[in-house]
Amino acid sequence: MTGLLELEEVARSFGSLRAVDQVSLRVAPGARHAVIGPNGAGKSTLFNLIGGSLRASSGAIRFDGRDITRMPEHRRARLGIARTFQHSSVFLRETALENVLLGVARHAGVGGSVTRAALGRRHLLDRCLELLDTVGLAGRHAAPAGSLSHGERRQLEVAMALGAEPRLLLLDEPAAGMSVAETAGFTELVAGLPEHVTVLLIEHDLDVVFELADRITVLHLGRSLATGTPEEIRADPEVQQAYLGATDLEDLFPPPEAGS
Numbered sequence: 001m002t003g004l005l006e007l008e009e010v011a012r013s014f015g016s017l018r019a020v021d022q023v024s025l026r027v028a029p030g031a032r033h034a035v036i037g038p039n040g041a042g043k044s045t046l047f048n049l050i051g052g053s054l055r056a057s058s059g060a061i062r063f064d065g066r067d068i069t070r071m072p073e074h075r076r077a078r079l080g081i082a083r084t085f086q087h088s089s090v091f092l093r094e095t096a097l098e099n100v101l102l103g104v105a106r107h108a109g110v111g112g113s114v115t116r117a118a119l120g121r122r123h124l125l126d127r128c129l130e131l132l133d134t135v136g137l138a139g140r141h142a143a144p145a146g147s148l149s150h151g152e153r154r155q156l157e158v159a160m161a162l163g164a165e166p167r168l169l170l171l172d173e174p175a176a177g178m179s180v181a182e183t184a185g186f187t188e189l190v191a192g193l194p195e196h197v198t199v200l201l202i203e204h205d206l207d208v209v210f211e212l213a214d215r216i217t218v219l220h221l222g223r224s225l226a227t228g229t230p231e232e233i234r235a236d237p238e239v240q241q242a243y244l245g246a247t248d249l250e251d252l253f254p255p256p257e258a259g260s
């Protein structure tokens with residue numbers, strides 16, 4: 001079966017460092033596919049290569065059967081690849097609604113003042129309110145993003161990304177720094193995304209990973225160590241062996257302290 005996203009021996013070096021090293025990966029349409037691995041494993045770099053903010057040193061990347069290896073970032077976005085960042089990237093002084101408008105208006109090809117554009121186009125405004133509702137921020141549209149809690153900002157980022165009508169959504173450590181309650185809400189949000197949005201998720205919190213993912217890829221030192229179902233990954237001796245002394249995946253990637 002062909003994947004929505006296919007990576008073939010993709011590599012990216014920074015000087016002598018092979019941050020991503022010959023990674024092959026297939027993400028099926030509709031998948032909830034998680035990428036796990038210790039700090040520095042190359043996870044975010046892999047996302048940058050897929051999203052197009054970084055160019056691969058070698059290898060091939062295909063999206064929906066099309067070779068996008070050398071395609072610039074904005075064209076990949078237009079094909080339906082959207083992402084959230086490891087470090088929150090909302091416009092703090094704008095309201096939640098205005099932040100989402102930016103994503104939606106850009107996608108709809110509306111130039112000029114975002115607010116003016118929305119005022120003139122009721123359907124854009126409705127779409128934004130609907131997106132805020134989808135991510136659980138229905139009552140917060142008038143709040144400046146800077147006044148939102150950490151978890152709410154991450155919800156807002158998902159709404160912004162969804163505004164681009166993505167077919168592939170890349171989430172880089174969305175639950176990092178969230179409280180237990182926020183993490184639970186966020187997990188529910190991702191689980192409830194429509195199936196036409198394929199999700200590729202980097203996450204250290206293994207409870208989130210095992211709850212959401214139907215496939216897991218383990219990255220280690222830039223290399224893809226294993227890909228399989230959650231059960232296969234838990235039981236994989238190579239995964240266990242790669243981390244001396246670890247008897248349980250929880251020991252390999254301990255989740256960050258809640259609320260820290």
Ligand SMILES: Nc1ncnc2c1ncn2[C@@H]1O[C@H](COP(=O)(O)OP(=O)(O)OP(=O)(O)O)[C@@H](O)[C@H]1O
Binds near residue numbers: 041044045
């Ligand atoms: N732009 C860059 N220039 C030089 N080195 C980089 C660059 N980006 C990443 N690296 C290096 O590449 C390696 C992989 O980094 P990356 O951010 O992809 O890891 P990660 O798996 O996302 O880690 P974390 O879990 O800490 O987010 C690291 O050694 C990092 O220092």
Ligand SMILES: [Mg+2]
Binds near residue numbers: 044086
């Ligand atoms: Mg990272």
